[in-house]
Amino acid sequence: MAGSTQHGVVIIGAGQAGAQAVVSLRAEGYEGPIRLIGDEAEPPYQRPPLSKKFLAGEIGFDRVELKPAEFYAGAHCELLLGTRAVEINRAEHYVKTSDGRAVPYDKLLIATGSRVREINVPGFDLDGVHYLRTVGDVSEIQAHFKPGAKLVVVGGGYIGLEVAAVARKNGIDVTVLETAERVMARVVDPIVSRFYERIHKEAGVVIRTGVTVAGFEGANNKVERVVSGEGDSFPCDFVVVGVGIIPNVELAQSAGLTVENGIVVDECARTNDPDICAAGDCTNHPSGIYGRRLRLESVQNAIEQGKAAAAALTGKNKPYDQVPWFWSDQYDLKLQIAGLSSGYTQAVTRGDPETGRSFAVFYLKDGVLIAVDAVNRAPEFMMSKTLIAKHAKLDPARLADETINMKEVANA
Structure with missing residues (x-):
């Protein structure tokens, strides 16, 4: 598939893995058409800085976008942005989009990533209750950044603590509520949890662990307090919820692809359909290093799987088996x-x-x-x-x- 083909490659998902696949397809010598479908209006951008320097206002969008618009034009990649893929027709090789288009493909890459896990409690739809996943989310949160404002962060993982750190540096009163008995319990040892609890407390953040959120309350459709299942009330001007993410596998599942805690792929990012690969947060891949299957939520995984998928889409085998790595910036x-x-x-x-x-x-x-x-x-x-x-x-x-x-x- 190194030469031109009739319909070419369609990529669903304009995130890190999708953008990397565009770069790698051309690097592999692929000359056919490429179409990139993304449900956000913006071209592919990095998500990790959103809860760090981008939220702090230290960098603008030009520093988080993965490639400038000219790159996609030069790579002869058609961007279908603000468009959601709603169906994959494997028999007839096309992707149906939310605007009624049928986008044909010879080879398909699913890089649908993940979405925030929402909490369904009373008051979840009050103004001032936010999640952080997109550049639009950041703009809404930044509108509350006024010295002395009160923020309650629901969730003591990476996102929650990064938001807390940025907010404190902006003079905001911050309370973090975490269901587990320590922060970042899912990813680090108690030694590291204790360290970060100390650091945040020294910065003036109030951390409450072992707390469940029963609901949000307020007046005039505006959040004013978070109520815990233990009967406590935490006053606030706004809330940021960070309680994990969910892989976007529904499109693949409805198309009949194998899904088990992510879209099941091999070491080359191939699915059980020979014409479809998948990469990024939404996948479940074999790890030779750990001797088991993994679903990873990381930039490194998205990039390396994007490379492996691009190779596979051009008929090459470039297995992906690397040590996973992650990072978090706080203070x-x-x-x-x-x-x-x-x-x-x-x-x-x-x-x-x-x-x-x-x-x-x-x-x-x-x-x-x-x-x-x-x-x-x-x-x-x-x-x-x-x-x-x-x-x-x-x-x-x-x-x-x-x-x-x-x-x-x-x-x-």
Whole structure:
């Protein structure tokens, strides 16, 4: 499929994976038509900065868009923006869109990403209750950014804590409500949770864990308080809800593709239909490193799967099997996570998370490094990515000893 074909490649989803696929298709030598369908009006852009520098107003859209408009024109990629794909007809090879079009394809890439998980409680539709997923969401939240305003953040994960950090730096009173007994409980060890709780409290954020949200209340259709299931009331001028995301798999499922906690793909991003690939948050792929299937919500996964899918769409095999990595910026702290810590049998700390602002926690499973959480510790993060891929067995005492640099630890 390196040469021109009749209908070419259609990509559903104008996010990180979809944009990467456009770049990689041309890099692979594909010369046929490309059409990119996206339900937002904006061309593909990065989502991670939305809850960080973009929300803070430190950067504009030009710094988050993945490619300028001229790129797509130069790549001969037709952008169908503000358009939602509503049906995939596999038998007749076309995608039906919300505006009634039937977009034909020879090969199809599903990169539909994910959407915010909403909480269905009384008052969920009051003005001032926000989610953060799009540039439009950010604009609505920024309208409340006035010193002294009261914000309640529902959810103590990455998004919630990043929003809390930006809001505090803008002079806003912030309360974070988290259902679990600690923040970021789904992704980090209690050591890291305690550290971030300390940092946010030192910045003036009120953190309440073990709290369920029973509803939102207010007057004149405007939110004024969050009511907990435990009977407490938290006054607010606005709310940001960050309680996770849901993969957008419905389109694939209704088309008869295999879906099990994501669209099931192989190591080359192929689905059970030879003419359809899938990439990004919406997929479930095999990991040779961890010996199981994964559904990942990360930029790195979207980019690398986008590359693998582009190769597969042009008839090539370029398997994707890399150590997953993630990051979070809060205040002056950069948390970098390599690998997946679930199932670890020992956590080894390097540095002082109790009083300092720089440390790393290594997760070992029967002595083998499977993940690291590194706060302002780039060397530990970078070295760990390599060691995890090698299934390196490490001496916990040497890992913890800061007088031994990471290269020496790795070479032991």
